[in-house]
Amino acid sequence: MASTTTSQKPITTSDSKPEDPQQKPTAALEEDDEFEDFPVDDWEAEETEAAAGGTGTNTQHLWEESWDDDDTSDDFSNQLKEELKKVEAARKR
Amino acid sequence: MSLIQQFLSRIRVFACEANGQELKNWLLVENNVPDIYRNLGLELRQTHPPNTDSLEKTVDQLLPEEDNVPDGRGSPWPGFNSFIKDYLEYWRDVNFSDLVQLHTRLSDLLISCANALANPTYGVMLLQTSMSLSESLSKLVMGITRNPELLAQAEAAKSTGGGADESSERKSIVELAADIIQKFFTSCLTDRSSGRWETPKGKKVAVYLFANLTLKLLFTCDKSPLAAQMFTNLSTSGPALQLYPASQRVTFLYYLGRFNFDHAHYFRAHLCFEEAYRQCHVAALAHKRKILTYWIPCNMLFGRFPSQGLLGKQEAVGFGEIFVPICQAIRLGDFVRFYAAINSPLAKDFLWGKGFYLPFLYRLKNLVWRSFTRKTFILTWKGPSATIAPSLSFDDLLVAARFVQRQLEASSQSGNGLLMPSEGLIFGNKVPDMDDVESVVAGLLYAGLLNGFIARQQRKFVVEGTKKHGGVAVRAGWPGVCGAVMERFREQRNEALEALDAGEAVEAPGEENDVPGWVRNY
Numbered sequence: 001m002a003s004t005t006t007s008q009k010p011i012t013t014s015d016s017k018p019e020d021p022q023q024k025p026t027a028a029l030e031e032d033d034e035f036e037d038f039p040v041d042d043w044e045a046e047e048t049e050a051a052a053g054g055t056g057t058n059t060q061h062l063w064e065e066s067w068d069d070d071d072t073s074d075d076f077s078n079q080l081k082e083e084l085k086k087v088e089a090a091r092k093r
Numbered sequence: 094m095s096l097i098q099q100f101l102s103r104i105r106v107f108a109c110e111a112n113g114q115e116l117k118n119w120l121l122v123e124n125n126v127p128d129i130y131r132n133l134g135l136e137l138r139q140t141h142p143p144n145t146d147s148l149e150k151t152v153d154q155l156l157p158e159e160d161n162v163p164d165g166r167g168s169p170w171p172g173f174n175s176f177i178k179d180y181l182e183y184w185r186d187v188n189f190s191d192l193v194q195l196h197t198r199l200s201d202l203l204i205s206c207a208n209a210l211a212n213p214t215y216g217v218m219l220l221q222t223s224m225s226l227s228e229s230l231s232k233l234v235m236g237i238t239r240n241p242e243l244l245a246q247a248e249a250a251k252s253t254g255g256g257a258d259e260s261s262e263r264k265s266i267v268e269l270a271a272d273i274i275q276k277f278f279t280s281c282l283t284d285r286s287s288g289r290w291e292t293p294k295g296k297k298v299a300v301y302l303f304a305n306l307t308l309k310l311l312f313t314c315d316k317s318p319l320a321a322q323m324f325t326n327l328s329t330s331g332p333a334l335q336l337y338p339a340s341q342r343v344t345f346l347y348y349l350g351r352f353n354f355d356h357a358h359y360f361r362a363h364l365c366f367e368e369a370y371r372q373c374h375v376a377a378l379a380h381k382r383k384i385l386t387y388w389i390p391c392n393m394l395f396g397r398f399p400s401q402g403l404l405g406k407q408e409a410v411g412f413g414e415i416f417v418p419i420c421q422a423i424r425l426g427d428f429v430r431f432y433a434a435i436n437s438p439l440a441k442d443f444l445w446g447k448g449f450y451l452p453f454l455y456r457l458k459n460l461v462w463r464s465f466t467r468k469t470f471i472l473t474w475k476g477p478s479a480t481i482a483p484s485l486s487f488d489d490l491l492v493a494a495r496f497v498q499r500q501l502e503a504s505s506q507s508g509n510g511l512l513m514p515s516e517g518l519i520f521g522n523k524v525p526d527m528d529d530v531e532s533v534v535a536g537l538l539y540a541g542l543l544n545g546f547i548a549r550q551q552r553k554f555v556v557e558g559t560k561k562h563g564g565v566a567v568r569a570g571w572p573g574v575c576g577a578v579m580e581r582f583r584e585q586r587n588e589a590l591e592a593l594d595a596g597e598a599v600e601a602p603g604e605e606n607d608v609p610g611w612v613r614n615y
Binding site: 034035036037038040041042043047048049050051052053055057059061062063064065066067068069070072074076077079080081083084087 | 309313338339340341343344347348367370371372373374375376377379380381383392396397398399400402403406420423424425426427429430464467468469471472473489492493496497500567571573574575576
């Protein structure tokens with residue numbers, strides 16, 4: 001009766017060799033939020049992003065923590081400088 | 094032999110073999126099944142009409158309880174027979190063109206299945222069936238939720254339903270479905286075949302499968318706060334996540350991260366996303382992208398910007414265009430740029446759609462203020478001086494703030510200088526005054542984003558600790574954001590610990606890296 005469905009994957013841990021779950025990312029930003037089921041159940045530590053994707057145990061390098069900008073030559077800083085000078089001069093008068 | 098007899102005799106074989114996989118393969122509920130299921134329904138309508146007990150009798154007769162069952166084999170049990178009877182009734186009465194009625198029938202069938210699964214001896218043979226039925230219900234509910242007309246019908250059908258008690262009337266269909274799936278979850282969680290820290294056995298193997306299914310349903314239907322109880326239950330008695338397959342770990346951590354993000358626990362969310370990303374399969378680009386979608390904003394909210402290395406990754410295509418202009422505006426302390434960056438046509442829809450817009454608007458604005466006060470200090474402080482401590486004059490800050498407010502009005506989206514309350518430096522078109530700048534500085538100080546004190550008489554913010562920073566006042570007064578946020582976080586934890594020591598009735602804070610719901614075996 002259900003012969004057509006006997007090839008379905010079991011839901012618990014599978015020890016079969018994982019297929020390549022290679023997928024293409026979509027460049028569209030309005031994609032939906034659904035976190036699809038993975039095509040394979042389990043994979044080895046060597047196949048993880050941490051090991052094979054170069055992320056490693058420490059993810060510090062993915063982030064920039066010291067981003068303060070001491071440079072005051074940008075347009076906004078120049079305008080601000082002018083304004084402060086102008087008001088300062090007016091105060092002294 | 095009739096179809097009913099054939100069907101039940103096969104079910105009996107599988108039950109005696111304790112063959113959960115075959116039971117699942119046979120106990121199908123969706124529309125796309127071989128015709129024989131519809132023929133079975135037809136035969137049931139002819140031979141076992143509703144409102145008689147004939148079906149129950151047939152099932153009990155063809156599925157007798159076995160005596161002396163050897164180890165590794167199984168037997169039908171009363172709960173199982175009751176479920177099979179409900180299953181046959183489902184095929185007798187189902188009408189796939191009426192999704193609302195289908196929803197009611199499938200929900201009832203799942204409750205019956207959950208009751209059967211709860212049997213401590215044989216229940217486990219229904220694990221795969223429970224999973225597949227739960228997936229079907231979840232799919233159906235998500236489909237109904239996406240269709241407002243159907244949703245209204247389903248909600249109405251629920252409230253007029255005869256058997257529904259008052260509490261279920263108040264619950265949405267998503268909540269009811271999540272409740273049902275959580276019955277399976279609880280059954281698996283309380284299974285005693287294996288301990289918390291041992292390789293899962295019996296029903297325990299499916300704890301995170303049901304958790305993830307519930308989470309997927311709740312998040313898809315915007316009901317994520319309802320997941321709180323499940324995380325509490327996992328914290329109390331759940332098995333360690335690391336004992337489960339990678340796909341389940343990554344999926345669970347993704348949802349736990351989103352739950353914490355939605356509740357403004359950005360550091361906890363970061364811990365979840367970080368681990369989900371690290372453990373994700375390297376080739377699963379779509380999954381890594383989903384994780385990054387939340388992980389990047391999460392880090393930005395506590396002052397860590399995505400590096401070029403991260404933005405250059407294949408799974409991060411397009412994220413730079415959204416996030417880099419925002420980071421750049423924060424870096425420069427430039428409010429005009431900041432509002433332009435979050436309101437650009439590309440960014441605004443994306444940020445709104447993902448629920449980032451408001452946290453960005455209200456929380457990142459503080460970081461712009463920090464850079465802005467920092468820049469004003471750099472432009473106005475004439476130090477170093479041996480006698481006067483470095484300080485930022487509120488008069489100067491006020492001049493700068495008023496200048497920026499005029500800039501914002503000149504660049505207003507409305508074109509007539511009128512600002513929305515959220516768009517102004519303080520509040521819409523309010524002209525900043527001394528009290529405003531003082532309270533902004535006080536807020537930054539309280540958050541740990543500035544280091545020093547306010548000298549009210551002299552109307553200035555005085556920087557402390559310059560010596561410790563090699564005489565560089567700006568480094569002393571404006572500590573790195575991420576470090577400062579972490580420091581504040583630790584202080585709050587220490588305060589809670591001290592309060593606990595003093596005998597106050599506060600909740601004990603966990604370890605620094607604890608995330609409730611994430612069961613780790615330290």
